[in-house]
Amino acid sequence: PVKLFKKGVLDREIYAIICSNIRVADQRIGDIRAQAAALLIGQDRLNKILDRYGSETVVEAIAELRRRAAEQMRANISAIPDGIYRSKAFVDSDGVVNEPLTIALAVEKHGDTLSFDFSGSSKPCTGPMNSVLATTLSSVYLAMRHIFPDVPISAGAFEPLIVKRPEGTFLDAKYPRPVSGCAAEVSQRIAEAVFAAMVQALPDKVTAAPAGSSGNFALGGNDPARGRDYVMYQISGGGYGGNAGHDGLSNGCSTIGISK
Structure with a gap:
């Protein structure tokens, strides 16, 4: 691995390589x-906790927190009727080919687990x-956290959520496929597909579809007066769907937040 810090000391050469590959590096x-x-x-802070309680107690506490979270999630899932719940969501285009990309999801509830199958989705x-794959998994997990x-x-919390690897689809990209749009855009549509499937099982709990986009807006250029480049990037979010008990929001943070 390439380390930016070695034994707490900044490696100036690695730092220079990073800066040379960032637009307006002095700001970023x-x-x-x-x-x-x-x-x-x-x-x-972790060292202070370990010093105070000892590593054995800390490890046991972490295991207990994981156990309780899994127990809570399994209890919630157990209340859902067994069955298969299907949905589709769409990405308008990939930015190059003007055709929609389909996210096809089948959620199977069995006992106290949920299985998520995206195998019917569009090709890369x-x-x-x-x-x-990491974005696909985290989008499912965070969508269930919304629910x-x-x-x-x-x-x-994620132990009872089984995501079948969607090999051969655009939701399991392999190098050198371009992936810069997955974190801010595709993730939102994956969550939308989860909501659309789960609302069939939990109509009183799941919200209607959100905006489905981070609302990315980028602007850049060169300022000749200052002799330097400039970049502005904004994530504006969008509306949230209502549910059985509440109206939606006219504007809010994107469903899969960047800083949550």
Whole structure:
């Protein structure tokens, strides 16, 4: 692995390579520095917990939190009628070929587990709207968190959620397929497909379709007066669907938030 920091010291050569590949690096490199600082704070606080309680107690507590989260999620799933719930969502195009991409989902509920099958989805595409497997998985997990927000976030919450790997589709992209649109756009449509399937099983709990987009807006160019480039990037979100007990929102953060 390439390390930006080695034993706590910034590697200036690696740092220079990163800066040379970022537009307006003087403005954006602060994100990397903030992440590094957050890791140091996290390390310090974890060490303090370990010093106070001991590693054995901490490991047992983590295992217990995972167990409780899994138990809560399984209890919620158990209340859903057994069966298969199907839905479709669409990405308008991949940005290169003007044809829609289909996200075809079949959710099978059996006992206290849910299985998610995207095998009927479109093939890998030419443009950047392919999704890596990690984005596909996390989109399913976070969509279920919208449905059952009472379940604490931990690996245990996702144990009863079985996602079948959608090989051969644009939701399991392989190198060198372009994937820059998956985190901000395709993820929203995957969540939309989950909502559309689960509303059949939980009509009083699941909301109607959200905006289905992060509302990305990018603007860039060169300022001749200052002799430098500029970039502006905005995620505007959109509307949220209503549910059986509440109206929707006219505007809100995207369903799969970037900073949640």
